[in-house]
Amino acid sequence: MATAGIQTNPDEFQERIDAGIKIEPKDAMPDAYRKTLIRQISQHAHSEIVGQLPEGNWITRAPSLKRKAILLAKVQDEAGHGLYLYSAAETLGVTREQMIEDLLAGKAKYSSIFNYPTLTWADIGAIGWLVDGSAIINQIPICRCSYGPYARAMVRICKEETFHQRQGFEIMLTLSRGTAEQKAMAQDALNRWWWPSLMMHGPSDKDSKHSAQSMKWKIKLFSNDELRQKFVDQTVPQAEFLGLTIPDKELKWNPERGHYDFGQIDWDEFQNIVQGNGPCNQERLQARISAHRDGAWVREAAAAYAQKHPRGARRSA
Amino acid sequence: MSDWPLWEVFIRSQHGLAHKHVGSLHAPDAEMAIKNARDVYTRRNEGVSIWVVRSSDITASSPGDKEPLFDPANSKVYRYPAFYEVPKEIKNI
Ligand SMILES: [Fe+2]
Ligand SMILES: [Fe+2]
Numbered sequence: 033m034a035t036a037g038i039q040t041n042p043d044e045f046q047e048r049i050d051a052g053i054k055i056e057p058k059d060a061m062p063d064a065y066r067k068t069l070i071r072q073i074s075q076h077a078h079s080e081i082v083g084q085l086p087e088g089n090w091i092t093r094a095p096s097l098k099r100k101a102i103l104l105a106k107v108q109d110e111a112g113h114g115l116y117l118y119s120a121a122e123t124l125g126v127t128r129e130q131m132i133e134d135l136l137a138g139k140a141k142y143s144s145i146f147n148y149p150t151l152t153w154a155d156i157g158a159i160g161w162l163v164d165g166s167a168i169i170n171q172i173p174i175c176r177c178s179y180g181p182y183a184r185a186m187v188r189i190c191k192e193e194t195f196h197q198r199q200g201f202e203i204m205l206t207l208s209r210g211t212a213e214q215k216a217m218a219q220d221a222l223n224r225w226w227w228p229s230l231m232m233h234g235p236s237d238k239d240s241k242h243s244a245q246s247m248k249w250k251i252k253l254f255s256n257d258e259l260r261q262k263f264v265d266q267t268v269p270q271a272e273f274l275g276l277t278i279p280d281k282e283l284k285w286n287p288e289r290g291h292y293d294f295g296q297i298d299w300d301e302f303q304n305i306v307q308g309n310g311p312c313n314q315e316r317l318q319a320r321i322s323a324h325r326d327g328a329w330v331r332e333a334a335a336a337y338a339q340k341h342p343r344g345a346r347r348s349a
Numbered sequence: 350m351s352d353w354p355l356w357e358v359f360i361r362s363q364h365g366l367a368h369k370h371v372g373s374l375h376a377p378d379a380e381m382a383i384k385n386a387r388d389v390y391t392r393r394n395e396g397v398s399i400w401v402v403r404s405s406d407i408t409a410s411s412p413g414d415k416e417p418l419f420d421p422a423n424s425k426v427y428r429y430p431a432f433y434e435v436p437k438e439i440k441n442i
Contacts, residue, residue, distance in 0.1 A: 052364075053364045054364045054365040056361075056398070098427075101425070101427060102427045105425060105427060105428050109428075161442075165442075180364075180365055183365060184365075184366075184367055192428075194430040194442075195427070195428060195429060195430045195432070195433070197442055198430050198432075198433035198435060198442055199427070199433055201433070201435065201439070201442050202433045202434060202435070205434075205436075266440065266441040269439075269440065270439055270440075270441075270442065273436065273438055273439055
């Protein structure tokens with residue numbers, strides 16, 4: 033990367049950040065800032081891509097043509113989000129090939145929530161409502177982060193996420209107004225997705241190793257615990273409206289704090305999944321490896337075609 | 350000047366915004382194109398950054414392709430949040 037060698041004065045850089053001036057690809061930046069962003073943006077991109085898999089599982093089995101078209105559109109959006117983010121990461125000097133190689137080799141991380149299985153149709157509702165809901169809360173502040181290409185990609189993404197959450201909530205609403213069996217299905221999905229959704233905001237503040245520096249650099253604008261609290265506070269009334277019970281006996285409104293108190297998250301389970309031992313880690317990675325391998329001939333054919341027909345030949349013909 | 354190539358000019362008007370196409374100009378090379386763009390398009394501090402791209406390097410969709418390219422999205426109203434019923438009581442969705 034041409035700019036990597038430029039000496040960056042850390043104080044000047046910080047002043048720029050503090051003044052709210054965005055950092056752009058060709059600007060000088062500390063190596064650690066660049067590396068942190070590459071890690072964060074590529075993980076984010078991988079999460080969008082792997083995140084297609086649990087929902088993709090239900091495209092062929094959606095209960096109606098309407099729901100199928102909606103789910104297809106949502107999963108397609110997630111693919112788009114992955115592509116916006118890979119491009120944003122590439123502006124920092126990492127190649128697309130490298131990022132994909134790291135993902136397929138199991139070296140790169142992605143959001144651990146996608147390592148849970150989607151057992152029933154209600155899971156599609158719960159994912160849209162809770163998983164996309166959590167993602168929105170995490171992502172909205174990133175629209176204002178210090179790195180221009182990441183911030184701009186996030187503006188596009190957030191605009192598209194609203195439909196994701198709404199379609200999920202609508203599925204939950206339909207099920208909870210349905211038969212006893214359908215309502216039980218919605219409750220079961222909430223039971224399984226609630227805690228993983230809380231984990232999406234990341235380790236608790238006292239254990240979060242990258243947070244302080246990232247906040248100083250305005251790559252992160254709120255702490256994990258703040259984001260999690262916000263999610264709980266806005267989701268509890270929604271669950272009540274649905275007539276569903278959040279699976280946490282300690283969940284209680286705290287009038288002094290003006291927030292809901294909630295129970296302990298099982299961080300061992302979280303760590304275990306991050307280490308690769310979740311219910312679907314193997315399956316998800318394998319699906320990505322197969323997709324990449326099975327798509328190789330398409331990439332080769334496109335490259336061969338481009339070589340045979342130099343740029344623009346088709347248009348001007 | 351007719352043998353000078355045409356350049357498309359993109360200006361980032363403010364920190365944080367994307368570059369936006371503002372027009373074009375002729376220049377013998379990229380460096381001169383930036384200098385000219387600065388004089389032609391940013392005399393009143395309209396920008397914080399300039400991009401120039403040779404017009405001949407841009408591939409554009411043809412106007413005749415408008416329908417096949419964009420019409421299919423018209424029927425996909427479910428891509429918009431307003432398609433979904435969210436009861437009044439529900440906040441933050
Ligand atoms: Fe997404
Ligand atoms: Fe989404």
